[in-house]
Amino acid sequence: MICPRCNTENGNRTICSKCGYYLYRADAQNRAKMTRKQLAVSDAKIAGKKAGKIFKYIWIAITIIVMSFWLVAGMVYLMSLLG
Numbered sequence: 001m002i003c004p005r006c007n008t009e010n011g012n013r014t015i016c017s018k019c020g021y022y023l024y025r026a027d028a029q030n031r032a033k034m035t036r037k038q039l040a041v042s043d044a045k046i047a048g049k050k051a052g053k054i055f056k057y058i059w060i061a062i063t064i065i066v067m068s069f070w071l072v073a074g075m076v077y078l079m080s081l082l083g
């Protein structure tokens, strides 16, 4: 894309390399098309976010299991103390 301010060719850049003019426009025609690799990277990021959420839930579940295990273990110990 050619910068309207200084006429520098910027390829797929969204900001002019020479004067910093903002080249990106909201309409789809001016939007730089994502390459397969870029798409894969953004997909991986989205998948990573989802995996992070799942991991969070798994971590909470493990914490609850461990906590309840210690509670039960403590109760069993107290019971054995009381006879």
Ligand SMILES: [Zn+2]
Pocket: 003, 004, 005, 006, 007, 008, 016, 017, 018, 019, 020, 021
């Ligand atoms: Zn420029």
